[in-house]
Amino acid sequence: MAARQSSETIISPETGETLTRGVRPFTVIYKGESMTVDLPGYYPASQGEGVHVGDDMAATDAALRILKEKVDGVPAPETIRRMRTKLKLSQREAGSLFKVGENAFDKYERGLIEPSGPTIQLMTLLEKHPELLDELR
Incomplete structure (x- = not known):
C-alpha cells in the first residue's frame, strides 16, 4: 500500500523525496536591482529545489512589478x-x-x-x- 500524503507534504516528481509545505527566502533581480521575498512552496529537508503550485509565485510577480516601477517607471x-x-x-x-x-x-x-x-x-x-x-x- 502506498504511503499516505497530507496536504502539507507532496512527493517530488523529480527526486521522489518528500517535500513539506513551507516558506523560503527568494531573491528577485531585475536590471541590477534586487528584492528578497518569502516564497511559499513545497521544499525538501535539504536545501534542494522546491515545487510551487497555485498562487505560490504571486510573491515574486509582485516583487518584479515593484522593481519594474522603480527601475523603468512602469507603475505597479x-x-x-x-x-x-x-x-x-x-x-x-x-x-x-x-x-x-x-x-x-x-x-x-x-x-x-x-x-x-x-x-x-x-x-x-x-x-x-x-x-x-x-x-x-
Whole structure:
C-alpha cells in the first residue's frame, strides 16, 4: 500500500523525496536591482529545489512589478489603482478618457497587462495636475 500524503507534504516528481509545505527566502533581480521575498512552496529537508503550485509565485510577480516601477517607471497595479481613484475615475471612465479601451484599467490593476508609455505619462501628469482632467473630458 502506498504511503499516505497530507496536504502539507507532496512527493517530488523529480527526486521522489518528500517535500513539506513551507516558506523560503527568494531573491528577485531585475536590471541590477534586487528584492528578497518569502516564497511559499513545497521544499525538501535539504536545501534542494522546491515545487510551487497555485498562487505560490504571486510573491515574486509582485516583487518584479515593484522593481519594474522603480527601475523603468512602469507603475505597479496598486499604483495605477491609487492614481485612478485619486482622480475619482471608475475603471471604465479611465479607459474611455485615456482612449485605451473600457476594460484596460481592469487589466492594468490586475497585473495582466502593462500600460503603454504614453498612458503612463498621462496618468503621471494627471496625478500631479488633476485640474487638467476637465480639459481631457
